[in-house]
Amino acid sequence: NAGVMQNPRHLVRRRGQEARLRCSPMKGHSHVYWYRQLPEEGLKFMVYLQKENIIDESGMPKERFSAEFPKEGPSILRIQQVVRGDSAAYFCASSTGARVSGNTIYFGEGSWLTVV
Amino acid sequence: AQRVTQPEKLLSVFKGAPVELKCNYSYSGSPELFWYVQYSRQRLQLLLRHISRESIKGFTADLNKGETSFHLKKPFAQEEDSAMYYCAASYVIIQGAQKLVFGQGTRLTINP
Numbered sequence: 001n002a003g004v005m006q007n008p009r010h011l012v013r014r015r016g017q018e019a020r021l022r023c024s025p026m027k028g029h030s031h032v033y034w035y036r037q038l039p040e041e042g043l044k045f046m047v048y049l050q051k052e053n054i055i056d057e058s059g060m061p062k063e064r065f066s067a068e069f070p071k072e073g074p075s076i077l078r079i080q081q082v083v084r085g086d087s088a089a090y091f092c093a094s095s096t097g098a099r100v101s102g103n104t105i106y107f108g109e110g111s112w113l114t115v116v
Numbered sequence: 117a118q119r120v121t122q123p124e125k126l127l128s129v130f131k132g133a134p135v136e137l138k139c140n141y142s143y144s145g146s147p148e149l150f151w152y153v154q155y156s157r158q159r160l161q162l163l164l165r166h167i168s169r170e171s172i173k174g175f176t177a178d179l180n181k182g183e184t185s186f187h188l189k190k191p192f193a194q195e196e197d198s199a200m201y202y203c204a205a206s207y208v209i210i211q212g213a214q215k216l217v218f219g220q221g222t223r224l225t226i227n228p
Contacts, residue, residue, distance in 0.1 A: 004159075033215065042122070042220035043160075043202060048209070056209045091160070093216075105216060107160045 002027075004094050004108035005074075012114045019079040019086070021111045025094030032075040033105070034067060037089040046090075049075060082115045089113075118144055118207045122219035129193050130227050137188040137222045139177075139203030147205040149179055149186040150216070154200040163188075163201070173197070193226045200224075 005024040013019050025032050034046040036059075045059040049069035060067065064082075069075040079086055089112050095105045119142040129135055141147060151163040164172045166179040166186060177188045186203060203219040 035218070040125075043218040045215060045217060048213075048215050055213060056215060089157075109159045110157075112157075 004029075004092055004106050006090075006092050006108035006111050008111060009109065010112045010114070012116060013082050014116055015083055016081050019082050019113055019115075021077040021079075021090050021092075021113070022074040023077070023092030023094075023108060024074040025092075026106055029094035029096055029106075031095045031097065032069050033093040033095075034075075034077050035091045035093065037091060037110070039088070043091065046077075079113070082113070084115045087113055087115045118142060118147075118205070118217045120203050120205050120217050120219040122201075122203055122222050124222050125220065126223050126225070128225045128227060131195055132192050135188075135190045135193045135197070135224065135226075137201050137203075137224065139186045139188065139219055141184050141186065141203075141205045144207055147207050149177070150204045150206070151175070151177055151186075151188050152202040152204060152218075154202065154221075156199075160202065195226045195228060198224060198226045 004026055007022050030051050032049045035043045036046055037043050047060050047067045048056040052071050064080045066078045089110045091110045092108045093105050121140045123138050149166040152160045153163045154160050164170055175188055175190045177186050179186050200221050200223050202221045204216045206214045206216055208214050
């Protein structure tokens with residue numbers, strides 16, 4: 001089992017460009033979570049998705065950010081017109097079912113976005 | 117509101133000294149509590165959870181419902197304990213579904 005796979009691991013974008021971060025959950029997992037870790041800050045919940053559905057997006061900025069988890073393929077976190085403040089590590093996690101507990105949610109290694 | 121608070125962003129202790137990382141949570145139902153550890157630029161790893169009441173790498177944590185706290189402790193710190201530590205709580209968001217809410221994290225540095 002390859003675990004939660006995120007790519008790219010590192011991404012550099014100029015201000016105004018788009019960033020796309022991908023997350024392939026563990027095999028058999030249909031629940032995906034995205035978290036953002038700003039420099040020297042903690043992890044902030046962004047969005048929780050199931051296949052083809054957004055369940056909770058209470059942590060997503062209202063503009064420029066979107067997430068999807070299609071029936072086929074990885075989950076995508078999309079940031080349009082990036083700004084310097086978007087520079088952060090973005091972590092994806094997945095779980096088998098709706099009920100999450102610490103030993104059934106698995107994290108990826110993160111994608112580090114740098115906006116120049 | 118669902119909130120997990122770690123009051124110390126940085127904590128520095130000497131090797132062999134006791135360590136205590138503080139964590140408080142807002143009461144909303146009966147959340148499960150966890151501690152995660154993140155070594156430099158790596159993925160988060162589950163350290164322990166209150167339900168299992170286990171001890172991992174010498175760390176323990178006791179859930180105090182009266183004080184809504186879940187402090188992480190280790191009697192004798194080791195240099196390899198230097199890392200970022202996150203306290204997390206699992207809250208119900210919709211019936212049957214939960215999410216993890218993390219504290220701000222505490223960066224622990226063990227000095228030789």
